[in-house]
Amino acid sequence: MPALPTSLWSSVARKALMALTGLALIGFLAVHLLGNLILLTGNADAFNLYSNIYASMGSFLYVIEAGLVAFFLIHIVSGVTVALGKMKARPVSYEKTANAGGPSRKTISSTTMIYTGIIVLAFLVFHVTTLKYGAHYETTIHGEKMRDLHKLIIENFAQPGIVVTYVLTMLLLGFHLRHGFWSAFQSLGALQPRLSGLIYTIGVLIAIILAVGFLFIPLWIFLTA
Numbered sequence: 001m002p003a004l005p006t007s008l009w010s011s012v013a014r015k016a017l018m019a020l021t022g023l024a025l026i027g028f029l030a031v032h033l034l035g036n037l038i039l040l041t042g043n044a045d046a047f048n049l050y051s052n053i054y055a056s057m058g059s060f061l062y063v064i065e066a067g068l069v070a071f072f073l074i075h076i077v078s079g080v081t082v083a084l085g086k087m088k089a090r091p092v093s094y095e096k097t098a099n100a101g102g103p104s105r106k107t108i109s110s111t112t113m114i115y116t117g118i119i120v121l122a123f124l125v126f127h128v129t130t131l132k133y134g135a136h137y138e139t140t141i142h143g144e145k146m147r148d149l150h151k152l153i154i155e156n157f158a159q160p161g162i163v164v165t166y167v168l169t170m171l172l173l174g175f176h177l178r179h180g181f182w183s184a185f186q187s188l189g190a191l192q193p194r195l196s197g198l199i200y201t202i203g204v205l206i207a208i209i210l211a212v213g214f215l216f217i218p219l220w221i222f223l224t225a
Ligand code: HEM
Pocket: 029, 032, 036, 051, 054, 055, 065, 068, 120, 124, 127, 128, 131, 132, 133, 149, 153, 173, 213, 214, 215, 217, 218
């Protein structure tokens, strides 16, 4: 059997890592959205009780968070190096950037993955510093003192600039996921041609549900709280 060149191995390996971590991060987003939907009920205690479940996990939370950070880092590093590798291989981009259709699935989503990814990363830094490491208000529920994250979120989503930032970034996240979900299956070699259309449609649905779900929350709070 002829040996495969090392560069091919590494590029294939990096694509597979990007795909696996991307799919795991979509799983994280789905769980994160489900929890955050409690905000739509307007029940501050319910949301604070939910978000404090994580705080009460103690050192196990650090394990989960370390895993999450590792997944984000692997996804970003493999994504950026794969994109740089493509640019190096083809320094002058093709003139035709319109939807190529068919099996290539070339769309505005696929050609802007690196840019939408970088913007979502910048959002993530802003998001985690303003909420996770933001003001530490306290509340008491059933005699137990805990962090009042609900108050901090309501304060944040009362600011038009923050709401616009969330809405625009979530639209870009939607574009990123729309191509990313299908592309992950493609990179893992798990796409038989007859399944390609179905996986693409599922990816589009997941992208719409996550993007609309996440952008609706700040909009709803801004308009109703
Ligand atoms: C309506 C939109 C969102 C709301 C209300 C929201 C809410 C929150 C809150 C309250 C925390 C802090 C949790 C804690 O300190 O225990 C948090 C953390 C976090 N959020 Fe979001 N989030 C939203 C969208 C997103 C999106 C779109 C992403 C990813 C692209 C994201 C990724 C994260 C990450 C990675 C953390 C840190 C998790 C940890 O280390 O425990 N969030 N979010």
